[in-house]
Structures are given as C-alpha cells and as structure tokens.
Amino acid sequence: MDEHSHPPPPLTPELEELTLALLHSRGEVERLREREHLFSSLLDSVNTVLWAFDWDAQRIIYVSPAYERVFGRNAGLLMADYGEWLNSIYPDDVEHAAASFAEVLVKGAVEDREYRILRADGQLRWLSDKCFISRQAEAGKPLIVVGIAEDITDKKHLEGELHRLATTDVLTQSSNRRYFFECAHTEFQQATQEEAPLAFLLLDVDNFKHINDTYGHQMGDVVLQRIAQCGSAALRRGDLFGRIGGEEFAALFPCCTEELALQIAERLQREIQRLVFSCNGTTFGVTVSQGLTSLTRADVTLDTLFARADAAMYDAKRQGKNRIIRA
Template identity: 70%
Template structure:
C-alpha cells in the first residue's frame, strides 16, 4: 500500500479545486483579451481623423463622442456630453441653419450622407466637416430615436479643391480671371442682362507696342507691365464688374447694368491710371499706354460673340487712330 505524504497530496489538488483554478485562469485570460481589444479599439478610434457620435433625439443629449472630438473641435468632450448646445456654438454661424436642418432630415430619410459644414475650433481655426448621420436601426422602441454619425475632417480636401479651382480659373501671372473663366462669367452676366432687359457694356483693352517692350527691356519686365496693368484694372473697376486677361497683352471687362456711355467714365479712369504708371530697367524709365474698344447691347438679336466682335473692331480702330484712346463701337 502506497502512503501519500502531505507534500505529495499538495501537488495534486482535488478535482473541484483544479476546475476552479482552470476557470479562474480562463476568466483572467478573457479579461486580458477583452482589455487588449478595448485598448486596440480605443487606439483605432483615436487614430481616425473623424468623430463618431451618438445623439438622443428626444432628450437632445449627446450620448457618446469618440476621442477625435477634442483633437478636431479643440473643445473638451465633457462640455459636449453635458450640453448639446456646445455643438451648436461650435458650428460656423453662416452654416448653423443648414447643419441643423440637414440633421433633422435623418428623421425622414433614415440617413443623410451629404452634409458638409464648417466649424470654429476653440482657438479660432475654421474647419470643414463631412458629417454623415443615420437612425440607429437597433434602437429599442422604449429608448426613443437614437441618431448615430461620423464627422470627418475634410479641411485639407476643401483647401485642395479651392486651390485647384483657383488654378483652373486664374491667370497665373496677373492673378486675374483667365480667358475661359472670364467668358464663362461673362456669358452668365450677358444672359441675365437679356432676361432682365438691363444694360450691359463690354470692353477690350490692348497694351500699345507691347512687343517692343519685351524686345527692348526683356520678358521679365514685360511680365511686370502685365501685372501692373491687371492691378490697375482691379483697382478702377466697380464692384460686380468682370475683368480678366484673355490673351498675351489683351484684357477684357464687362460692366453689368451699365450703358457704354457710363462705362466710358470707368474706362477713362483706367486710361489715366495706366498713364501714371512708371517702369524702370537698367536706369531707363518708361511708361505704357493702352487702346480700348467699348460697346454694349444694342438690340434683341445681340449675342456675346457679336459684343466681342464689335469691341474688338473698336479697339483696333483706336490703334489705327494713334493708340492711347478709347473708341465706342
């Protein structure tokens, strides 16, 4: 018969104790795994450049907001969780009505995925958000309506879009409208004048002897002349007038709700402004002049092309008559 010493018995615990120990070890393992998952989930939420949120529609209370809120909004999450109006105060004032109205549309549509509005951070930065929202389909009826959403920071995308738009519509040298953008805007202004029955004037301007300037002083100096002419146009023209560079040394302007006779006063001021400009190159100083052709809508059969052709003919007539003058066409 084998006798069990106390030490040998301690190495073999009763079955019930072993099962309890195994269960405890398993539970500890599950807790560790859950903790790891929670840490991973929290890290993922913190790394995403978007805010996850949940909102109780009936009580007007924010139930949850992810860690990215404080980074994007620059405001403590605790204030938002305590008071829904914290979100309202963060929305850029011009966009608040749209942001609230589009949020309410989720009650009808079930989902709103095209919301874009601006917010102001606590330190005064302006940011663009794409804030999609949905009705939580798993909500218990006793809970009321819970709206969940994701607000993504799209500020960089908006800035890129703005820069691409600027490059597509702006003359690189003079920073005025390029030919395509000018005529796109001019076409819209022309159609509006036709529909409203209002006056409209069209002007073409060409720098006199510009080739000689380039040949004598070099193209960098010629570019400087173009830039100063464009600046003069932007300074003299009225608010709402259109102005752009449509060729090498040729500029155009359109004057909505303005007869050619009224526009001539603006053209004369521009002529004087340009005559006062002074340029220098290698101790040589020189000035420039421009020839302008000006016309307006004369009958119901008028088109933008006919306006352009008449202004162009008037401008070349100004060239033939000695340059540095304005001719009405």
C-alpha cells in the first residue's frame, strides 16, 4: 500500500447487518431453488397423480406431471376445464365417482374411491383416487380439496386372476364346487326370505368310465369341457352352473318356476345330445342323467334340495339314463 492510499472505511453496524442479510437471503434463494428442483424431479419420476381442486369454482388448480402419463390427456386442457377429468371416467363409473367425491364434504377424507377411466388412446385403466379437504372455506377463501390418484390396473387384474383361480374349475372353466355352493347358499337364503321360486338341478355324464377307458382320459376331459360349454349356452343370465365332482355338474335357477326349470333342463339335454366327438377315426356321442327339484316351504337348508336332486338323478340312471327325473 503506498503512502497515499487509505484503507476502506469500516462498515457501519447497519451496513454490516444489511450485507449479512443479503448474503443469507441469497443462500436461502439457492436452497429454495435446489428444493424446488428436487421436488419437481420427484414429481416427474412418480406415476401418481397429485391434484388440488377448488370446490367453489369447480376447477383444478394444480395437477402433477403424472396426469398426462396416467390419463393420456393434456394437462393444460384439464386446468382450463375440469370437465376433461369427468369426461375421462368410464360411463358406468361416473355416478359412483361423483357420489364418492361429494362424500369428502361430509367425511373430510375419502380413501376408498376406485373407478375406471378411458385414456385418450382408448385404454381402460383402474384408478384409486383418495381425496382430503386441505382447507375449509373461510371468508374470502375457497374450500380446497387435494387428492392422490394412482393407477391400480395391474393390481385389479391380479385380483381378478386370483378370484378366477379360487372360484373356477381349472378343466371346464365353470364354477368349482366350493364357489358354486357358496353362491347357491346365498341364493337359497334370498329365495326363502322373499318366498321366491328356486330350482336345483344335478346332472351326471352317463358311462363316463367307459369313455375314459375306451378313448383315454384326455378325450374324457374334452367331453367334460364341451358339456360345461353346453351349460353356459343353455342357462339364463343369473343362473349358476358348476362342476361339483368328477363328471357331475350342478345348476341353480333363481326366480325360476318348476316348469321353466324343466324347459331349461330339456334344452341342456338336447344340446348335449347334439355333441359329436371323434377319436382315432371313431365318432361317439354322450348323454347325461339329470335330477331336478324345486324349493318348497318345508326346505330349511340347501342340503334338502341337493339330496332330492341327487336321489332323482340316480333314479334317472336306474331308469335307463339319458333322461330328466323331477322330485
């Protein structure tokens, strides 16, 4: 330092305090930018849609980037018009989605909302859409609802597959014994409470052991599969049909008179008689013996119907097979 230079004047306490405040503020700004960048990166990476809704204005005020990936729709259009979200909901689920959303006003939170959406590309997807009241309406301030929408399509498919495996006979794809009787008990209780008609049918493939011994078990499996297909075709919507034993099937007809049940059993008998099988150049057909019964005031359990139908089916066997016996 030469003899003519002078050291800078010391900072006044006020100026020193201002300088420190500016440095601190600059650091806070940088930290805020870093946090904002981290938060934005997280939102870009997750496949969960975060959203906020102004209930009074009925408009979306925030939606995360995942919206466009999950819904396959433009977020800008959604921010301009909440109808974009409503229009994406599968028509059969619109009423449920709207009603469950409105419940948030009463409960404060709704965590069990599930509904389907149709993406812009035509894909059908399942959503779990939880919502919560973030801010109650106050003077001059709107009521804000926030939510988390998650694509649960894969989970739904897995649940459906597990249910199918638990309730379906693997060979014939009809109901298995446990599921058939579980549903049949429910229908029986409803019929007795409402004094509604109900019919129960048992059928057994005639000479099935001979089929297996002559043509092999693989052909026997084909016979059972084709008979199950006849059951699906001959019965009404809402009727139950299942394989309850090796070559034994059962059907339950809710809200069905005895005469109508007989017509269905006869239709099933005809469909089975039309079946033709071919093995090693030989063709053959199959027949079934059926036992049919209807609910009476004396029946207190499903077991009584099952026992009567079973006895009638074996009576059909004794009388020459390929027939329907009513009990």
